[in-house]
Amino acid sequence: MGRIDSQVIGGAGAGSLVRIAARRVWCCAVVLAGTLALMSCTVLTNDQFPAFLPWVRAELDLRGALPADIRDVRTESVATPAGDRVFAVVAAPDSADPATLLLVDQDLATVVEREDPLSFDSRLFVRVDGAVQIGTVVYDPATRVVSNAPEPENAALAVVHDGTDYWQLSIESSTGVAFNRYDTGFIPVSSWSSVPAITPAESVFATWVHRRFDTGGATGELIVLLQTTEGLRRTVLQQSALAAQTGLPIDAGVAPGNQVLAVDRPDALRETPAGILVQDRETLRRFDRETGAERERFQIGVNPRTGDPYPIAFDPAGEFYIVLDTENRVLYQVDVWW
C-alpha cells in the first residue's frame, strides 16, 4: 500500500501533487547537501587578489616605461658599500624590440630608464668604484650620474670584486661552477675552474654571492647560495691574504655556517641581515642565517593572470621586497612578512 506523505486539500490533482511534492523534496535536499559540502571544502581565504596587497607600502606605475607585451622579465637587487640599494628590472618584449632596463632606488624612484641592446642575462653588480653596473650601464648612487662602461663578455651567475679585480661565478659543464677573473676593464686575467667547496653543483637554478668586507679588509668572506639537487647550499668561503696573492679571492677552506636549506628551485633568493630570504614559487620563506632553520613563511601565490611566480627581488637590507606586476605594469614595494 502506498504511503501518503502529505495531503493537499484544494487545488487539482491530489495524487499527482503528492508525487511532485516528493520529487521537490529530493531536489531541495540534494541542493542543500551540495551547498553544505561546498562550505566545508572552501578555505577561508580570498584568492581573487594578490596576497601581498595589504603589505604594499608604495607602488611605481611603469605603464609608460615597460612594453605592454612583456615576454620575459627579471628583477635583481644590490647594495653598495655605502648602503645604497639599487633594484633592476629587465623586461624583454614579445617583439624584436630591445629589452627595457629600469633601475630604481630604495625609495622606488626611477634612476635609469633605458632601451638598450642589453643582454637579458646581464647581471647587476657592484663595481670596484662603488657604482653599480648592469650590461654597459653604470649608475653611481652617490653622484646619481649614469654612464657607460665595458661589460663582462660571458653570461654569469654572479659578479663580485675583491677590491681590484672582478670574479665571475659561472657554470662550467664539466666541473659545475667556476670563477673567472677579470680586470676592471673586463679583460680576462685568470680562471679557477674548480672550487672544491662548492663543486659539484649538479643543477644550478639560482645563486647569490656576497662578499663581506666587514672582517677588517685583509680577509673577507664570500657567501655563496647555490641551488643543488640536495637543496639550497649556503657555503661560506674564507678569503685569506695568501689566497688573494695566488689569484683566487678565496681559499678552499670552508668556514662555519655552511648549511643545506630545504628549498626546491627558488625563484629568488638573497641573504640579508634579517636572514636568508627565498621565493620558492608560491611561498616566501625566511631562514635563520646561523642555524638554517626556517622561520616565517608567506603564501604569496602566483600571478593569477599569468600563472607564473611573481618576479620579485629582496631588499639587501632585508626591510622589504619588490614585486613586479607584469600585467598592470606596476612595481610594488612590499613590507616583509614577519
Place this chain on the structure above:
Amino acid sequence: MSHRYHILVVLMLVLVGTSVVPAQEEPVTVVVAAAAETAAEATAYERIIAESIGVVLVRSGFAIASIGDAATDLRWEYAILSLVPRLHMSISVRDTATGTIVSSVSGRARANVTLFNALDELVSVTVDDALRYLALNREFGDEIRPVPVAGLLPPVAPRGDDEEVVLQPAAPLHGTADRGVLLADGVQVPVQVRRRGHYVTTAPARMDGMLPEPEPYRRTGLQVHTSLGRLVGAGVGARLDLIPDRAGVAGELDVYSSGVTQGAPYRVLHLEGRLLANLRLLRWGPVSLRASTGLGTVVTTFLSGIVAPYTDLYWNVLNLTPTLHTGRQAWFARVGLNYRVASDRGFFPDGLDSGMPQLFVGTFRRF
C-alpha cells in the same frame, strides 16, 4: 451535521475533485446493521430506520445482503442516540474490508410523518459519500488507498479557489482534541495554508477549523550577506520582485578587507557592486530554489592612499540560491560561477573562476 461528516465530505470532494461520480458497473453489495443494541422502546424506530436506509440503497443501485454475509463491500450502521425530546440518530458507512469510515452523519427528526423525509435526506448524503469513495478506490486502486480514519479530522477547508490547505500527515489516526487543537498520537498536527500571492503559513490544526491567515507577499526586500573568503566584510542588498514570488532584480554592495586575519600592516578594502536578475525555479513548502545572473565590479582601494585604486569586472554567469522562507524573513545560501574580465588596471584574469565556486550565505526580509 457533525464535524466528522463535514470533514469527510471535504476530503472526498478534494480527492475526487468536482467530477461526477461514475455509474456503478457491478452492484456493490452492502449490509445494513445496527451499530449497537438499542433500548426496547426504540425497536419500532430502529425498524423504520433500517427499512428507510434499505429503500434508498436499493434505489441507488446497491445490492443488500443479510447481516453476517461475508461478501459485503460496505456496511451501513445506524444508531439511535436518544428518543426524547426528539429522535436523535447517527448513520455511518464503513468499508468492510479496511474498516474505513466512509461517511458519517447524525441528525434529529420529529416522530411524525416528517421522519421519513429526514431519514431519506440523511441516508442520501451517506450514499453520495459512498459512491465517491467507491469511485476513488477504482481510480487510484491500492496506490493511495485512504488510510482508515478511526479518529478525528479537523474540518480544514480552503477558503477560495486560490488557496490550498495541506495537512501533514494526511490522516491523523486516533486523534484527540486538546483545548481545540488536534493531537495525533499526542503530537500537534501542522496545517499549512498556501494562497497565491501570500506567504506559506503553518499552524497547528484546530478542531474548530480555524486556519491561519497567510500574510500577503511583499515585492521589496533588504538583505545582508557574507561570502566565504570574505568573512572580514559583509554585504547589503535590495530586492525587487517584478513578478511576485517568481522573478525579480537585485542590487548588492559588498565591502571586505584582505589580510586582516594575517596581521597585515595596511588596510586594503574591496568594494564590490552587483546587479542580478533572478528567477524562481521551484518551491517546495518553505524552501525555494532560485537561479540568477548578473554583472559585478570590484574596486580595490588602499586606505594608505599611496596606491591608486584598481577596478575589476566580472559576469556573474549563474548563481543557484536555495532559500528557506520563514514568513517575511528568509535565509539563503548561494553558489555562483563568475566569468572574470581582465581590465586595464585590475587583478582578474580573463576566464571562468578557477577552483571552488563562490559561496554566499545571508538573510533577507521583505518590506
